[in-house]
Amino acid sequence: MLSTNRPGRWRTRLRRTLPACLMLAVSLSGADARVLVAPAQPIQSSPLLASPLRLQGPDDPAVERDIQRLKSIAGTPVRNLSPRSPNGSSSQTAEPASASRAAWLLGLIYLQGAGVTSDPNQAQLWFERAHALGDAWSSAGLAWCQIEGCGGSPDPAAARRWIAQLRNVDLPRAQYLEWVVQSRMSPLQIATPRLGQIDSGPALPARELLVRAAQGGDMHARIELGLESVAASRLPEALEYFKAAAPKSAAASANMAIISDRIKNRLQVRPTSMSAADLLASAQQFHRGEGRPANYAEAIRLYRLAEVKGSVEARRMLALIFSRTTFEGDLDVAWMQQLGNLDLSKDAPGLVPVTGTRQLQREPSPLFDLLPEVWRKRTHRVSR
Numbered sequence: 219m220l221s222t223n224r225p226g227r228w229r230t231r232l233r234r235t236l237p238a239c240l241m242l243a244v245s246l247s248g249a250d251a252r253v254l255v256a257p258a259q260p261i262q263s264s265p266l267l268a269s270p271l272r273l274q275g276p277d278d279p280a281v282e283r284d285i286q287r288l289k290s291i292a293g294t295p296v297r298n299l300s301p302r303s304p305n306g307s308s309s310q311t312a313e314p315a316s317a318s319r320a321a322w323l324l325g326l327i328y329l330q331g332a333g334v335t336s337d338p339n340q341a342q343l344w345f346e347r348a349h350a351l352g353d354a355w356s357s358a359g360l361a362w363c364q365i366e367g368c369g370g371s372p373d374p375a376a377a378r379r380w381i382a383q384l385r386n387v388d389l390p391r392a393q394y395l396e397w398v399v400q401s402r403m404s405p406l407q408i409a410t411p412r413l414g415q416i417d418s419g420p421a422l423p424a425r426e427l428l429v430r431a432a433q434g435g436d437m438h439a440r441i442e443l444g445l446e447s448v449a450a451s452r453l454p455e456a457l458e459y460f461k462a463a464a465p466k467s468a469a470a471s472a473n474m475a476i477i478s479d480r481i482k483n484r485l486q487v488r489p490t491s492m493s494a495a496d497l498l499a500s501a502q503q504f505h506r507g508e509g510r511p512a513n514y515a516e517a518i519r520l521y522r523l524a525e526v527k528g529s530v531e532a533r534r535m536l537a538l539i540f541s542r543t544t545f546e547g548d549l550d551v552a553w554m555q556q557l558g559n560l561d562l563s564k565d566a567p568g569l570v571p572v573t574g575t576r577q578l579q580r581e582p583s584p585l586f587d588l589l590p591e592v593w594r595k596r597t598h599r600v601s602r
Contacts, residue, residue: 281333285324292320292351295343318351323593325359329368330586332593338368355588357383361395362585365402374399390434393427395584397439400424422446437463438584441470444477445578449504449513453481466587469579476578494527501532506558507577514554534562 325344328337345359361380364373377399384392404423422428422442431439444459457477463470492500501520504513518539524532535557542553581587586594 285327285334288320288324288327292317292324292344292347295321295340295347318348318353318356321345321348321351322353322355322359323590325356326585326589327593329359329362330582330589330594330597332589333596338363338366342368354387357381357387358391358395358585358588361392362583365395365398372402374403390431390436390439391584393431393434394436394439394442397424397427397431397442398584400427432459432462437466437470437587438581441467441473441580444470444473445580448477448578449516453477457481467581469581473578494524494529494532497524497527498529498532501535502558505535505554512558514549514551518549531562535560538562 321344325341325348326332327334327341328344329341330336341359342363345356345363349356349360357380361377361384363369364377364380366372378396381392381395381399384395401423425446428439428442432443440459440463444456444463447453447456447459457474460470460474460477464474497520501517501524502508504520505517506512518536521529521532521536521539525536538557538560539549539554542550544550582597589597
């Protein structure tokens with residue numbers, strides 16, 4: 219363990235080794251940093267989706283045949299309607315209704331990488347085509363593309379215009395997407411560390427909107443509330459949220475199994491009795507999302523508590539976290555994510571070894587459940 223009275227030498231070594239470690243961490247953690255993908259039950263289906271497709275990957279001839287079949291039905295994606303002008307008039311045609319459904323499906327396929335390499339820009343083109351053909355669900359795809367920035371930078375204002383249209387199709391999902399917009403625009407809240415309140419953390423932004431979406435039956439909102447409950451160590455409450463979402467979501471079912479096991483094996487520990495090592499371990503779990511949802515605000519609070527109790531490793535991590543901030547002075551979330559892969563317990567920083575810890579899950583996107591099961595199962599088979 220590095221002596222605490224030699225910070226200059228440690229910082230010099232860290233500056234020499236951190237760039238390489240972070241580059242390796244980013245390359246190795248691409249899959250680890252993503253929310254684990256699990257197939258979910260479909261919300262709705264279409265006659266176009268009923269055939270037993272055999273998709274293996276982007277080089278499989280069967281994939282190409284099925285994609286071309288859908289494209290021949292949907293026509294050519296043309297920007298007939300700008301995604302920034304959802305209140306404009308659609309170019310309704312005399313094409314059969316199946317064309318709009320095929321275009322909508324192609325948007326979902328390219329968005330999620332179902333049997334093809336994920337291509338958000340292509341997804342947006344097909345969502346625009348579906349909207350031009352009058353598909354009601356296209357507003358969900360275009361809203362998500364404006365939230366994520368499929369064809370450019372995210373545009374919350376444009377996303378909200380599409381969400382307004384989606385409210386007439388699926389109000390709970392529209393409420394959930396509005397919550398996503400608000401939560402991404404909210405600054406990260408860092409709670410003040412208190413030894414007697416380790417389990418309490420900052421509340422979710424716009425939580426009342428998320429609650430309304432969950433009450434309306436949106437499974438994504440229920441999963442999010444379940445993850446919040448886990449982060450606050452309210453495991454029975456989390457279990458109920460996951461159980462409510464499980465009939466439509468395999469991700470929620472997996473979370474339910476994990477939380478059920480944790481409730482059975484849980485050992486109650488009073489926060490004030492936790493050692494610096496225990497506090498550090500809890501902070502790292504929140505930082506890395508090990509066995510619980512990643513919660514950077516709670517991780518920082520626990521790192522501070524560990525530092526107060528003498529943890530040198532926690533002090534080092536806090537120094538790195540706040541060594542880089544955004545232009546507005548807020549926490550750099552991307553930097554925080556990269557730091558989660560570092561092991562600062564030794565003289566020179568290294569990478570955290572990969573473990574077999576089961577991870578809590580979200581659906582890959584708020585549209586993933588709209589993919590028919592035959593396509594969802596193929597999202598695992600395409601290397602990104």
